[in-house]
Amino acid sequence: GAVVSQHPSWVICKSGTSVKIECRSLDFQATTMFWYRQFPKQSLMLMATSNEGSKATYEQGVEKDKFLINHASLTLSTLTVTSAHPEDSSFYICSARGGGFEQYFGPGTRLTVT
Amino acid sequence: GENVEQHPSTLSVQEGDSAVIKCTYSDSASNYFPWYKQELGKRPQLIIDIRSNVGEKKDQRIAVTLNKTAKHFSLHITETQPEDSAVYFCACSNFGNEKLTFGTGTRLTIIP
Numbered sequence: 001g002a003v004v005s006q007h008p009s010w011v012i013c014k015s016g017t018s019v020k021i022e023c024r025s026l027d028f029q030a031t032t033m034f035w036y037r038q039f040p041k042q043s044l045m046l047m048a049t050s051n052e053g054s055k056a057t058y059e060q061g062v063e064k065d066k067f068l069i070n071h072a073s074l075t076l077s078t079l080t081v082t083s084a085h086p087e088d089s090s091f092y093i094c095s096a097r098g099g100g101f102e103q104y105f106g107p108g109t110r111l112t113v114t
Numbered sequence: 115g116e117n118v119e120q121h122p123s124t125l126s127v128q129e130g131d132s133a134v135i136k137c138t139y140s141d142s143a144s145n146y147f148p149w150y151k152q153e154l155g156k157r158p159q160l161i162i163d164i165r166s167n168v169g170e171k172k173d174q175r176i177a178v179t180l181n182k183t184a185k186h187f188s189l190h191i192t193e194t195q196p197e198d199s200a201v202y203f204c205a206c207s208n209f210g211n212e213k214l215t216f217g218t219g220t221r222l223t224i225i226p
Contacts, residue, residue: 032212043203043216044158093157101146101165101209105157 002028004096006106013084013113021079021109023094029074030096034103035067038091050077084113116141120204120217127194128225135220137204138186144206147180147187148214151200158203162189191222199224 003026013019023033032051036044048064050056050071058064068080077096081088089112095103117140127133137147145166150158164171164178164187171178175194180187187206191198204217 034213043218046213046215049213091155095214097212101207102148102160102163103214105159107157108155110155 002096002098002102002104004030004094004104004106006094006109008109009107010110011112013111015085015113016083018080018082019084019111021081021092021094021111023077023079023096023106025075025096025098025104028096028098028104030077030098031074032097033071033077034095034097035069035077035079036093036095038093038108044093047079081111084111086113089113116144116206116208116215118204118206118215118217120220122220123218124221124223126223126225129194129196131194133189133191133194133198133222133224135189135202135204135222136186137188137206137217138184139206139215140185141206141208142182142185143208145209146207147178148205149176149178149189150203150205150216152203152219153200161202194224196224196226198222 005024007022035047038044047062048056048058050069052071056069071077093108094106097103120137148163151161152158175192177190202220205214207214
């Protein structure tokens with residue numbers, strides 16, 4: 001089946017620093033990748049949609065200058081959290097979609113900002 | 115945009131009994147309705163999905179029903195087992211705009 005990986009699985013950083021999270025589709029080409037954020041005991045909230053070779057589309061209320069998304073190839077998308085603050089601490093999950101309906105989720109990255 | 119409501123938020127069921135989780139959506143253009151199971155700290159796992167041209171779909175102990183007129187869909191788990199304990203999310207999307215909108219989640223606890 002379709003496999004999506006994320007790296008790192010967890011990261012701790014200091015307030016004010018930047019963190020990059022990678023999302024890879026391992027055995028298929030992802031025409032579209034999605035980035036979600038999930039706070040404890042809450043649902044997944046879509047942050048942005050990225051298509052290879054084009055700018056990401058951000059959901060309302062998500063700061064595009066703070067959450068930089070790059071989708072440079074059909075198998076890799078990156079999310080960079082710039083100038084991270086404690087309130088950015090969350091579980092970040094990517095998903096990838098090939099040509100069909102289904103989205104395949106990565107294992108998630110737990111970000112803790114101290 | 116799309117709005118998805120999910121009920122109940124928590125559900126406790128005796129092992130062996132059935133569990134039902136319901137979702138309603140607002141956008142009549144939605145045509146894909148997946149259900150995900152998420153264990154603590156892990157990724158959502160697709161357990162079953164249904165498309166708008168089908169009213170019901172079953173996979174062993176899991177079934178999903180869809181009522182497009184009323185804009186609601188439900189997850190049914192029969193013969194529940196302790197390993198069914200998790201958080202379940204419904205979601206929907208319009209293939210045209212691709213993105214999934216998730217419900218608020220249901221924490222299902224199976225009581226041995």
